[in-house]
Amino acid sequence: MPHSTERRLQWLKYITLAGTALTALVILVGAWTRLVDAGLGCPDWPGCYGRLLVPDNEHAALRHPDVPLEPFKAWVEMAHRYVASFLGLIVLSVVAIGWSLRKSSGYPWKVSLALLVVILLQGAFGAFTVTLKLWPQVVTLHLLGGLSVLTLFFWVHMRIRLSLTRHLTTPSNAISSPKSYVSPTSSMNLLWVIGVSALILQLALGGWVTSNYSGIACQGFPTCNTQWWPEMDISEGFHLTQTVGPNYLHGQLHADARTAIHMMHRLGALLLGIALLVLWWRYRTTVSVGRALTLVVMAYVIQVILGVANVLLWLPLWLALLHTAGAVALTISMGWAVWCWRYQDNTD
Structure with a gap:
């Protein structure tokens, strides 16, 4: 296996593991946001009262005079958005790094694309959660979307680990490859x-x-x-x-x-x-x-x-x-x- 391919797979293994852990954190931060009633801490999206950082009371009153600023809830909501945005960047990096490997045997390119699609939908649900004022259908789908991202990240990580191990054990150790590297059941x-x-x-x-x-x-x-x-x-x-x-x-x-x-x-x-x-x-x-x-x-x-x-x-x-x-x-x-x-x- 070319050294560059092995290096990319190694990077992807660690990035997807970090992505899996970060997704779990995002889900928990989202739950905390809801539990402290901060889901509408910022009445707009993606900013907060029109800004990327929580503004002062004067600016908030001018932007949304009907929604008084509660700084704690606004910062909780924005913290959730910041962490979720960083997670989106990780997904983009997985797709970008994996582009050159997309035709490699066993590489989970389609699952990576599915992960990208789901994370984009999650961003849309995040916006709808605010604009539709915590409509239960959207909130529930947003939670299921988060768990879907978690599952897809985990699956991509495991597939990359499997692909890396297969490459490292082929062809010299192909005969003695352990049972865990056989093809999946269909x-x-x-x-x-x-x-x-x-x-x-x-x-x-x-x-x-x-x-x-x-x-x-x-x-x-x-x-x-x-x-x-x-x-x-x-x-x-x-x-x-x-x-x-x-x-x-x-x-x-x-x-x-x-x-x-x-x-x-x-x-x-x-x-x-x-x-x-x-x-x-x-x-x-x-x-x-x-x-x-x-x-x-x-x-x-x-x-x-x-x-x-x-x-x-x-x-x-x-x-x-x-x-x-x-x-x-x-x-x-x-x-x-x-x-x-x-x-x-x-x-x-």
Whole structure:
């Protein structure tokens, strides 16, 4: 392998690893921004009251006299934008450095382009989050977009590591190359489809809970407001075509609608748990996949504990952030499990 190609792959390996870690940070900063009600700390986009730095009260009053400046919330919102913009630059660097490798066998060029497309969509959703005043549909899609960027960054990183190792072991060590470097399995597996779909559904429900401020719509656990099946308005809670309201800060739904959202999130967690346990049981004797799925189940259990604690402790900021971190950990661990299934144990 030419030295320049090896050097590019080495650089990309470290850049994508940093990108994966930074994406997790961006998701947590975004969650913190929402939890401290700073999502509308700046009433415009991409600047804040027309500037790239938070202005003084006098300029803010002239620019948006109807939206008083709250410096702390404005700086929190801008900090999120700064970190997200830096992440976008990392994605652009991955595409730029990988351009010369796009025709190389095994290089994840298409996945890199998908990452670029998703990060651009994330920028658009960031703008819509402000201009549409925290519309729940946009906020939820923005969260799912962040987790998609995380998954794609992780996948590109793993593919680059695999491509680099293949190049370093070919042709001299090709015969003795370890099993982890075989071609991926192409067969569909219903259990994996169900498991991944259940996770996506639960993440979407989690985003819908937080965007509609339904985290403590149910008091108590395992019951909800002292009932196993409380009064709920499912049609209103999941009315996805409602008009854009003037401002969704703190939500607009009535109590029964928020209760419905919260209860569906609990049921989604139960469904996800069953799907993960079935997957784990099926692959428990397969070394790499079994270990990876054990991590997934552990992350799931911790996430459930954090969710219950948030309800019982009335959603303290630090615990709500840990719950978001749990979603990140669950997403990454599931991505690792899928990777192990596709690239390490597909011949079992």
